[in-house]
Amino acid sequence: MRLTLKIWRQKGAADKGGFVRYPVDRVDGEMSMLECLDVLNESLIEKGEEPIAFEHDCREGICGSCGFMIGGVAHGPMPATTVCQLTMRHFKDGQELVIEPWRAAAFPVIKDLIVDRRAFDRIIASGGYISVSTGNAPDGNAHPVGKEMADRAMDAAACIGCGACVAACPNASAALFTGAKIAHLNLLPQGKPEKDRRALRMVGQMNAEGFGNCTNIGECTAVCPKEIPLEVIAIMNRDYLRASVVRREELVAAIAPVSGWDVGGKS
Amino acid sequence: MSSIAAAPPQNRAPGFWASTNGKKIVMAVTGAILFAFVVGHLAGNLQIYEGPQKLNAYGRFLHSIGELLWPVRILLLTCVGLHITATAQLALRAKRARPVGYSRRQAIASSYASRTMYWSGPIVLAFVIFHLLNLTAGYIHPGGAFVEGDVYHNVVSGFQVWWVSAWYIFSIGLLGLHLRHGLWSMFQSVGIHQPRYAAAMKSAAFAIALLIVLGYISIPISVLLGLVK
Known part of the structure; x- marks a missing residue:
């Protein structure tokens, strides 16, 4: 299966960013969306280009790391699926997929498909x-x-x-x-x-x-x-x-948003 | 007491009105009051089918209870003001919440009515202003002289102008769309959601909105067809 992936590339928060088209040959229907990106990244690395940055961890749909828009739908067209579990057989040969990061002011882009x-x-x-009280473990079923x-x-x-x-x-x-x-x-x-x-x-x-x-x-x-x-x-x-x-108490304080990705860590 | 005053919070959390949730609760309550008006107004209007005497007597009755008429009008105007203020502020906030839009976006679950609330609302407002000038104040009354107190005459001669009727029917249709989403959404905003009834409530919202639209538009249609003259 051949697919064209139109992927959002953005070097960093300050970069304007834009779409780049990548033809991907030999897409296997059993691959997940992330494995398809892995294959594309391998070829980009071989060509000496910067691989596409995307977040991932468990690859079994329970960690919440991965996710991006595919064709205007979050996590792609299948219901109850993360992009790591979205298999490529749901797409047609020759199809072009538009892939872009979550878009929200509260989720600034860190790089490519990764948002903060x-x-x-x-x-x-x-x-x-x-x-909870510290010390001994509470009795099981203590709270019905x-x-x-x-x-x-x-x-x-x-x-x-x-x-x-x-x-x-x-x-x-x-x-x-x-x-x-x-x-x-x-x-x-x-x-x-x-x-x-x-x-x-x-x-x-x-x-x-x-x-x-x-x-x-x-x-x-x-x-x-x-x-x-x-x-x-x-x-x-x-x-x-x-x-x-x-409520009886005064208004609660909100945690101040930390601006900038590298604030608070060792650089 | 001093311990409370010692450390004022650096970042205050948004209060009830400043929070989006609080504004939506205000919108739900004011929306419910305005919906009650829409139902009451329809019940009054349908007396047009009982002839001029009945409708004009109803108009006189409303004016005769002046002590009650103005408080009700002020309540309705306050509701309109709060409903629109909250919407405008939320719409601006939502715009700021997504400064960079998607190149492609596909709606997969939401209804047409729910996605067009920002359009149906302002158009209905424009209609209400026209409608008040047309049939309450009489400043804009194409189709003959506006006779103070002769409600029946004013309505019939007003609706005999085709574009007044067309504008009325179009706006009431949008009001129906607005109610179709709003009647269900107001419960969600104040925190009432029971999955067992959710589907039934959505259907009921649709049915009620449809009945209201049919009730209202029956009047200009009857006038245009010559059934009411």
Whole structure:
């Protein structure tokens, strides 16, 4: 199978960037999208060109590292799939695929297809934790959790933080991600002590980052590789509304976004 | 007390109105109030089929309760103002949230109505302003003299002008699209979502929007066909 990959190349945050067309011969239908890029990169390295930078880690759809737009759809045309699990047999011989990074102000491009998703880390850091006593491990089943509630929390916790929801949203909203992270703890008794503060802080942080608003149109859940339901956004809104009404303390501080990729590390 | 004042937060998290979630909740509540008006207004309008006396009496009745009429009008205007302010601010924020657009983007799940809210809203607003000048104030009333108090006459002579009716039908159609998404979306914004009812709620939003459109456009169509004269 022959494919033409029209890929976004950008040297760094300051570079303007642009598309470059790469013909790729001998694409095997069993290859994943990332393996197809590996093959292309091998040939680029052999020619002495700079290989295409893309993020990847587990290559089994559970780490949340990989992801880019293929033909205008986050993670490509197959539902519930990350690009590492998207096999090339879903494309036709001779097809041209437009591949570009997630586009959002909160996700600045680092290089080529890699974007800086630390805004997600800051949202999690602002409230994605529970209080536990240190010392001996608690008794198993000390907190009774109903099966239905456990399932709902587990469905929300399946979020791998890949960023496809933001990428697919016309407003670049992080509502599905933040909703999933709030819901998976707020639905469980272990998450109860910080429930209100979590909703306030995580929503506050999401708004302090440059994400847009949710218009409830559902593009996010359609591209989500873990099929996080739209319901988590309603859970976020409900918990946020409740917490806004009942809160007694002053407004919570947001974590300041770190500007620049190399700030904070050893250069 | 001093311990609270000691360390003011360096970065304050956005408050309720400053947050996108808070603005959407405001939009949901104001939208619900405006929807209630749309239903009430339709119920009043449909009295046109009961003849001039009935409709004109209804108009007089509304004006006779002046103490109530203006509070209601102020409430509606406040809702319109808040709904539009929140939308405009959110739209500008959404634009800033994606400074570099995609070369290609494909919508795979969203409805046409949901993607065109930013268009249907302003056009309906322009229509409402025209509609108020046309049939409430009477400043723009092609198709004969505007008679204060003779609601029936004003409506019929107004709608006999084809482009007034066409503009009305077009705008009501857009209002239907707006409601089709908005009636479902408002529940999501305030945090009500039960997967078991989600499909039924979407269908209900569609059905209600359709009924409202049919109810409203039946009036200019009846006038144009000569059924109401």
